[in-house]
Amino acid sequence: MAGLGTPSEEEPLLGDRTPGSREWGIIETEEHYKSRWRSIRILYLTMFLSSVGFSIVIMSIWPYLQKIDETADASFLGWVIASFSLGQMVASPVFGLWSNYRPRKEPLVVSIFISVVANCLYAYVHVPASHNKYYMLAARGLVGFGAGNVAVVRAYVAGATSLQERTSSMANISACQALGFILGPVFQTCFALIGEKGVTWETIQLQINMYTAPVLLGAFLGVLNIILILIVLREHRVDDSGRQCKNINFEEASTDEVQVPQGNIDQVAVVTTNVLFFVVLFIFALFETILTPLTMDMYAWTREQAVLYDGIILAALGVEAIVVFMGIKLLSKKVGERALLLGGLVVVCAGFFVLLPWGSQLPKVQWEDLHNNSIPNTTFGEIVIALWKSPSDPSGEPTGCPVERAWCLYTPVIHLAQLFTSVVLIGIGYPSCNVMSYTLYSKLLGPQPQGVYMGWLTASGSAARILGPVYISQVYTSWGPRWAFSLVCGFVVLTITLLGVVYRRLVAFSVRHGNIQE
Numbered sequence: 001m002a003g004l005g006t007p008s009e010e011e012p013l014l015g016d017r018t019p020g021s022r023e024w025g026i027i028e029t030e031e032h033y034k035s036r037w038r039s040i041r042i043l044y045l046t047m048f049l050s051s052v053g054f055s056i057v058i059m060s061i062w063p064y065l066q067k068i069d070e071t072a073d074a075s076f077l078g079w080v081i082a083s084f085s086l087g088q089m090v091a092s093p094v095f096g097l098w099s100n101y102r103p104r105k106e107p108l109v110v111s112i113f114i115s116v117v118a119n120c121l122y123a124y125v126h127v128p129a130s131h132n133k134y135y136m137l138a139a140r141g142l143v144g145f146g147a148g149n150v151a152v153v154r155a156y157v158a159g160a161t162s163l164q165e166r167t168s169s170m171a172n173i174s175a176c177q178a179l180g181f182i183l184g185p186v187f188q189t190c191f192a193l194i195g196e197k198g199v200t201w202e203t204i205q206l207q208i209n210m211y212t213a214p215v216l217l218g219a220f221l222g223v224l225n226i227i228l229i230l231i232v233l234r235e236h237r238v239d240d241s242g243r244q245c246k247n248i249n250f251e252e253a254s255t256d257e258v259q260v261p262q263g264n265i266d267q268v269a270v271v272t273t274n275v276l277f278f279v280v281l282f283i284f285a286l287f288e289t290i291l292t293p294l295t296m297d298m299y300a301w302t303r304e305q306a307v308l309y310d311g312i313i314l315a316a317l318g319v320e321a322i323v324v325f326m327g328i329k330l331l332s333k334k335v336g337e338r339a340l341l342l343g344g345l346v347v348v349c350a351g352f353f354v355l356l357p358w359g360s361q362l363p364k365v366q367w368e369d370l371h372n373n374s375i376p377n378t379t380f381g382e383i384v385i386a387l388w389k390s391p392s393d394p395s396g397e398p399t400g401c402p403v404e405r406a407w408c409l410y411t412p413v414i415h416l417a418q419l420f421t422s423v424v425l426i427g428i429g430y431p432s433c434n435v436m437s438y439t440l441y442s443k444l445l446g447p448q449p450q451g452v453y454m455g456w457l458t459a460s461g462s463a464a465r466i467l468g469p470v471y472i473s474q475v476y477t478s479w480g481p482r483w484a485f486s487l488v489c490g491f492v493v494l495t496i497t498l499l500g501v502v503y504r505r506l507v508a509f510s511v512r513h514g515n516i517q518e
Helices: 031-054 061-068 074-101 105-123 131-160 163-194 213-232 268-301 303-335 335-354 380-387 417-443 451-479 482-503
Strands: 199-200 204-210
Touching: 031 061, 031 105, 031 131, 031 163, 031 213, 061 074, 061 131, 074 105, 074 131, 074 451, 105 213, 131 163, 131 417, 131 451, 163 213, 163 303, 163 417, 199 268, 213 303, 268 303, 268 335, 268 451, 268 482, 303 335, 303 417, 335 482, 417 451, 451 482
Parallel strands: none
Antiparallel strands: 199 204
16 A cells, blocks of 8 residues: 555555445545544544543532532532533533534534533632532533533544444444543542642632542643644544545545435434433443442441442443443444344343342341431432541441331342342443444434434433432332332333334444445
8 A cells, every 4th residue: 555645545445446345436545544533533532531521520529519518418419410411411412413514623622611611610619608509510510511522422433434333433432431430530539639628829719629630630631632623633424335425514525525325214213222222321320329328228338338349349340341342342243233232231131130139138227316327318419428428437337228218127138249240240231232222323324414313312311310310219218129120120121122123123224225235
């Protein structure tokens, strides 16, 4: 192959140009190929930084909220946490629509700039004399609004890859997202060494401490991301066969570009895939939420033990997910996306079925007066407090299942072997379902601009992350793990049934219209 800048650069990378092959109608030079993949990798970084922006402060929100505003209570904490997903849910369709008609750089740069400003606002929420908690609420909501660029990232990658490249690229996006969720709390832990007092830059009233340092790092990385997007990102769009397509976002017209194939999108399949994606994120969000209260109730762990051990479990789950993401890229070529999605749902169902309480051994019951020391059980926000709250008297901290919950007196304990088995199964099933659902979704849409559709998909995922914790906090507190996990199994079985009904319709746009063979 000729080097860059030679006449041979205008030749196809691959020589066979028979109709129906990837090379037919396309002249992709080495320079174009490298530019396309540089742009895609910059968006991998954007996805990573977006997930870091969510997780880097999640462990410190509660103590920081208490420090800056004594009027903040547990229910308000729930709103602060949910505001990220609410902001993302609102912004995703907006940025998606924007990306359909304008260069993708615009919504990406604007959304990241919003996140940078929001992180700076978070660092200054201690300054106002009153209503500090509302400034924190606004800051987290704006960070979520900026994270609406996930829809643009997915739409860009879907439009810049062929069907053969799509699954691998989507798996890489999910791996970067999972890595961000893992490393965010690690960064927060490192900044904890600074302490609450830290240092103060009096001139600009900036406090750099364990609460503000993470968001300042996030703001710096956001600026770096904007610079990389402006310098490196180029508009690329190919059809399902890999041929370069004309595009409102494409900067340089070329006589070698082909027209976008026309045809109707299967809206039934599109809506169904949105539902599948919602269920997948719903069940994982509720699992993350309930893990700490569940282990404290079942195994009489203290708050410190629960934060440590459950943190290790979730970190291991994240590492397992990354391994599964990488394996999916190979396995999907042999069995296909639909089969992997179905198999993933079956494995997830098995994971929650394993969590159902069996046997006759009961958990330790917490009989003491729990007014100030137990995990509160009224709202989602109060349950989440268990992740941050440190006991004032570790030796005298009540442990076990609170007697106020009637089910503690008759529900069998969930053994550690059950929990670990469930974690392994969910760690296999969830990544498979996550990647396959939006990989199939992008293939259903074909080569048309996917910004709006990806916006709705991202919005459905954000809604799931809001409703999942609300569901599990209410059902688990009132009825216990047997009812909570039985209903989850029922949801998954219904989802598997829905997938079976539309299974044959979940085929790529170009395959359905006969442009290429599956």
